[in-house]
Amino acid sequence: MISMKRNVLLVAAFAAVLLSCRSAQTPPRSATDIGSPSRAPDLGLALYSGDRRPAVFPAAWPLKAGRRAVFGAHAMVASDAPLAGQAGIEIIRQGGNAVDAAVAVGFALAVVYPEAGNLGGGGYMVMHMADGRAAALDYREVAPLAATRNMYLDAEGNLTDKSIVGPLASGVPGAVAGLTSALAKYGTMPLAQVMAPALRYAEEGFVVDSAFSRALSTNATLIAQYGGKAVFLPEGTSVAPGTRFRQPVLARTLRRIAEQGAAGFYRGETAQAIADEMRRDGGVITTEDLTRYRAVWREAVVSTYRGYTLLTMPPSSSGGITITETLNILEGYDSLAPFGSARATHLLGSAYQRAFVDRNSQLADPAFYQVPMAKLTDKQYASRLRAGIQPMHATTTADVERDMATLRPDEPMRSRLEGTETTHYSVVDEAGNAVATTTTLNALYGSGVYVRDAGFFLNDEMDDFAAQPGKPNMFGLVQGEANAIQPGKRMLSAMSPTIVLDRTGALLLVVGSRGGPRIITSTSQVILNVLDHHMILSDAMSAPRIHHQALPDTLRIERNGLEPAVMDSLRAMGYAVGWTSGIGLVNAIMRVPGGYEGMSDPRSSGRPVAW
Numbered sequence: 001m002i003s004m005k006r007n008v009l010l011v012a013a014f015a016a017v018l019l020s021c022r023s024a025q026t027p028p029r030s031a032t033d034i035g036s037p038s039r040a041p042d043l044g045l046a047l048y049s050g051d052r053r054p055a056v057f058p059a060a061w062p063l064k065a066g067r068r069a070v071f072g073a074h075a076m077v078a079s080d081a082p083l084a085g086q087a088g089i090e091i092i093r094q095g096g097n098a099v100d101a102a103v104a105v106g107f108a109l110a111v112v113y114p115e116a117g118n119l120g121g122g123g124y125m126v127m128h129m130a131d132g133r134a135a136a137l138d139y140r141e142v143a144p145l146a147a148t149r150n151m152y153l154d155a156e157g158n159l160t161d162k163s164i165v166g167p168l169a170s171g172v173p174g175a176v177a178g179l180t181s182a183l184a185k186y187g188t189m190p191l192a193q194v195m196a197p198a199l200r201y202a203e204e205g206f207v208v209d210s211a212f213s214r215a216l217s218t219n220a221t222l223i224a225q226y227g228g229k230a231v232f233l234p235e236g237t238s239v240a241p242g243t244r245f246r247q248p249v250l251a252r253t254l255r256r257i258a259e260q261g262a263a264g265f266y267r268g269e270t271a272q273a274i275a276d277e278m279r280r281d282g283g284v285i286t287t288e289d290l291t292r293y294r295a296v297w298r299e300a301v302v303s304t305y306r307g308y309t310l311l312t313m314p315p316s317s318s319g320g321i322t323i324t325e326t327l328n329i330l331e332g333y334d335s336l337a338p339f340g341s342a343r344a345t346h347l348l349g350s351a352y353q354r355a356f357v358d359r360n361s362q363l364a365d366p367a368f369y370q371v372p373m374a375k376l377t378d379k380q381y382a383s384r385l386r387a388g389i390q391p392m393h394a395t396t397t398a399d400v401e402r403d404m405a406t407l408r409p410d411e412p413m414r415s416r417l418e419g420t421e422t423t424h425y426s427v428v429d430e431a432g433n434a435v436a437t438t439t440t441l442n443a444l445y446g447s448g449v450y451v452r453d454a455g456f457f458l459n460d461e462m463d464d465f466a467a468q469p470g471k472p473n474m475f476g477l478v479q480g481e482a483n484a485i486q487p488g489k490r491m492l493s494a495m496s497p498t499i500v501l502d503r504t505g506a507l508l509l510v511v512g513s514r515g516g517p518r519i520i521t522s523t524s525q526v527i528l529n530v531l532d533h534h535m536i537l538s539d540a541m542s543a544p545r546i547h548h549q550a551l552p553d554t555l556r557i558e559r560n561g562l563e564p565a566v567m568d569s570l571r572a573m574g575y576a577v578g579w580t581s582g583i584g585l586v587n588a589i590m591r592v593p594g595g596y597e598g599m600s601d602p603r604s605s606g607r608p609v610a611w
């Protein structure tokens, strides 16, 4: 019964995603100062006009090539909510930099995009400043002090749905610590100034659009179980499009944060409201958990791919390492074969499959587990993995796993591998500062629990732990001991905010996605579409995507995203291949002559805002 409920939730989560939703041998560099220029418009011109090629998609693929992206001469915010984008551009026009704007967008999303924007969740930010500084900020939730390894198992040892729904599902939120830390280190404006748009949206209200209303309707059953019912489902149905929607309780919380900084959330009235909400229903987050929470500054993972430089997110997210490992495997092929061909799909799927074997067993919160970062990002290691890819045959994940175990005889397998709602936003300013941020409550509207005295939803991020190592989570990810639940630990994430620099070291792409493990595959495919397949940004975003996460051992293709003959070839190679819906929702910005192009995923209701 419970597992049925989990399955229903799993299907619902993926349905919601759909609805709304060479070979350089240099090791990765450290990233505190990579000393690169930020913009080179003349080179950009050559890159853009001389090197782009028209994309060709399968006849039945619904997204057409050649769409027009949004252009901005000065600045761009690409996000899932245009009102949040407007908040960012408003701050840049007041003289703020990309970090000021990103913080403004983060708080605005918490008001206008409650399905994933949040105060009650967490996320990751990667920055590349025009003066060459780079950084990564980890504001992932942590397990409460009272969390235990088996807290989601019933008396018979079976997994319950409590890591997904209800108060026990929440990790200690990191969003406010993250946004305020980012502003303090790299921003230029007072907190109250960057929070002003969010506060205005909450106090004065904003006009609800059909996407906002539809997301509420789709998730009404979850929301109706907890305190958000009175706010979002007045009279039993979702707030209707066209309604001016005010959130006075949330506005008071935002005001406390604007006045007191992070203490306005982690101490006093807001912290008490969270602890009270927990106590009402059997949750375990306490005011002590909240007082202890800290965001962590980390060095970005810096890697090279065919002469380009990638800055991505290190653990506690798996995103940066898994993308780096995948691209290192692919870099050894002189070319990736034509886009949409059986060979290109096979090489990409096989690279993902191997990188995800490591992702699922070797990555976790570095405060609790020694992550073999240098090895996983090593190009020699990637060539050994590449050597296991047959030219025209699939390998089962069981065989891949066995072969990979021989590459680390000194390290016993930490797991026997048996057997969607987040939002990304990208921000650039005229000086060339760039911020990639992914933030989430995990499932849409998180655990469903709404802190009624503070006006926001809490996350259900605890499901990203291996609640039962070796058994699939909400996203079908089979993860190992490294990611088992421990108090104070960050649960492994797939969030992959990424910045790509061109061969001169100038900013090229700012990109990231939503979609659980599909974040990794969707983000990396937009990058590969630009770097290897020479697509313009809009084609890179519209192109059909594939997904392989090692387990389940299947190659998933977006419906009608490959020609039938190519599907047949993949089957003949031995793949269990099938259609799937919606692989990721990406928000990306690309530098072009005279400014930037921005693009929200054509699979979403997002829209970039430019200046």
Ligand code: DON
Pocket: 017, 420, 421, 422, 440, 441, 442, 443, 461, 464, 492, 493, 494, 495, 513, 514, 515, 516, 517, 519
């Ligand atoms: O951190 C992670 O990997 C997940 N909590 C992300 C969840 C997600 O992207 C859901 N959206 N579709």
